[in-house]
Amino acid sequence: MERPILQVALDLLELKRAIEIAGEAIEGGADWLEAGTPLIKSEGMNAIRELKKHYRGHKVLADMKTIDTGAIEVEMAAKSGADIVIILALSDDDTIAEAIRAARKYGCEVMADLINVPDPASRAKEVEELGVDYLNVHVGIDQQMKGLDPLEVLKDVVDSVSIPVAAAGGLDAERAAACVSMGASIVIVGSNIVKSRNVTESARKVREAIDRAAEKGGVEVRRKSLDEEIRELLMRVSTPNVSDAMHRAKAMDGVYPLVRGKKIVGKAVTVSTMDGDWAKPVEAINVAGEGDVLVIKVSGDTAAVWGELATRSCINRKIAGVIIDGAVRDVDDIRELGFPLFARKEVPNAGEPKGFGEINVKVICGGVEVNPGDWIIADDNGVMVIPKRRAYEIARRAMEVKKSEDRIRGEIEEKGRTLADVVELYKWEKVQ
Numbered sequence: 150m151e152r153p154i155l156q157v158a159l160d161l162l163e164l165k166r167a168i169e170i171a172g173e174a175i176e177g178g179a180d181w182l183e184a185g186t187p188l189i190k191s192e193g194m195n196a197i198r199e200l201k202k203h204y205r206g207h208k209v210l211a212d213m214k215t216i217d218t219g220a221i222e223v224e225m226a227a228k229s230g231a232d233i234v235i236i237l238a239l240s241d242d243d244t245i246a247e248a249i250r251a252a253r254k255y256g257c258e259v260m261a262d263l264i265n266v267p268d269p270a271s272r273a274k275e276v277e278e279l280g281v282d283y284l285n286v287h288v289g290i291d292q293q294m295k296g297l298d299p300l301e302v303l304k305d306v307v308d309s310v311s312i313p314v315a316a317a318g319g320l321d322a323e324r325a326a327a328c329v330s331m332g333a334s335i336v337i338v339g340s341n342i343v344k345s346r347n348v349t350e351s352a353r354k355v356r357e358a359i360d361r362a363a364e365k366g367g368v369e370v371r372r373k374s375l376d377e378e379i380r381e382l383l384m385r386v387s388t389p390n391v392s393d394a395m396h397r398a399k400a401m402d403g404v405y406p407l408v409r410g411k412k413i414v415g416k417a418v419t420v421s422t423m424d425g426d427w428a429k430p431v432e433a434i435n436v437a438g439e440g441d442v443l444v445i446k447v448s449g450d451t452a453a454v455w456g457e458l459a460t461r462s463c464i465n466r467k468i469a470g471v472i473i474d475g476a477v478r479d480v481d482d483i484r485e486l487g488f489p490l491f492a493r494k495e496v497p498n499a500g501e502p503k504g505f506g507e508i509n510v511k512v513i514c515g516g517v518e519v520n521p522g523d524w525i526i527a528d529d530n531g532v533m534v535i536p537k538r539r540a541y542e543i544a545r546r547a548m549e550v551k552k553s554e555d556r557i558r559g560e561i562e563e564k565g566r567t568l569a570d571v572v573e574l575y576k577w578e579k580v581q
């Protein structure tokens with residue numbers, strides 16, 4: 150197998166950072182540099198000019214995502230130094246034909262991006278016939294958040310055409326290698342390289358993985374279950390990351406960690422009960438399974454519905470943590486047990502187990518609606534609730550937030566910059 154091409158997608162807003170990151174990626178083994186669509190929208194054709202000026206030995210791609218006026222957009226990008234212009238395979242055939250004519254005239258090539266195409270293998274064949282030079286099997290960033298995966302259709306496209314096929318969409322070293330094994334000649338990696346704290350090292354990892362895959366001609370990738378993936382992702386992010394991913398959604402109000410430095414991630418088993426009535430909260434321990442989180446809404450907070458013995462029972466059943474919008478006691482013992490408990494209030498007196506309330510019903514806890522099966526993530530910053538139908542998407546988006554922050558943190562720590570400088574805060578203030 151030929152040596153695969155590693156294309157780094159510079160999906161950034163600031164040109165200065167893009168140039169710097171491109172250099173770091175090249176050091177790690179990147180071949181082609183893609184001026185990502187966000188960079189082009191933010192900096193215009195200048196992004197392509199500057200990338201070409203700085204890195205003459207490398208092909209520069211302009212991810213124009215052209216859907217109309219193929220000739221004009223290709224001409225612009227080519228004149229600015231693009232070696233390859235990316236257009237959308239969704240475009241009308243005439244737009245693609247015009248883009249190709251312009252590419253031939255101005256000495257560049259065309260890659261057709263199959264993003265959002267309903268039948269990628271047949272469209273791939275059609276655009277190959279129109280004359281595009283490369284195809285890109287691409288799952289876009291928003292689609293990745295829903296769990297779509299370029300590997301699902303890659304093989305079909307590779308088998309349908311004879312031009313080189315690229316793959317893109319949330320690839321890391323392992324998945325990039327899998328794409329090569331399935332016949333991709335080009336792997337396009339964005340956030341897993343450009344947002345990483347050590348760009349060179351991340352690029353090197355992908356480089357080595359794809360080279361190994363090309364030598365061996367095959368690697369196995371096991372896709373985890375959705376719940377496994379959600380749990381793993383949420384374990385790696387914080388509640389602020391999740392809040393940012395949910396457009397700065399609020400945490401539960403007035404519910405605090407009584408045991409500091411502990412993190413909870415798991416699916417909610419909900420409980421609704423009366424002030425001091427600890428029957429349903431304790432019965433719910435037997436309903437919950439390993440890794441679940443008890444979320445208990447109490448009608449008042451004058452008497453505890455939770456204490457040490459309930460906590461010990463939770464530990465036996467491997468429950469991930471307990472969130473109580475109400476009062477608890479035995480907090481000193483629970484701290485010693487190191488069990489993650491969040492509550493509104495600490496009191497010494499318990500109530501009576503009367504059995505009012507219900508298990509696994511909708512509750513409003515700390516002002517936030519929680520339904521059975523919603524995902525809970527809680528840490529020293531507070532308790533966030535992620536509706537179950539959006540759990541994978543939000544976990545992925547939170548991971549993207551974390552990656553961006555990691556990179557910015559690196560620039561602040563290692564390069565002595567300030568946050569305002571790194572993100573060009575003044576430039577992005579809303580124009581009044």
Ligand SMILES: O=C(CO)[C@H](O)[C@H](O)COP(=O)(O)O
Pocket residue numbers: 158159160185186212287288289290317318319320337338339340341
């Ligand atoms: O074109 C893009 C988004 O539309 C990205 O450049 C492409 O998806 C690669 O980035 P990532 O690896 O982060 O998915």
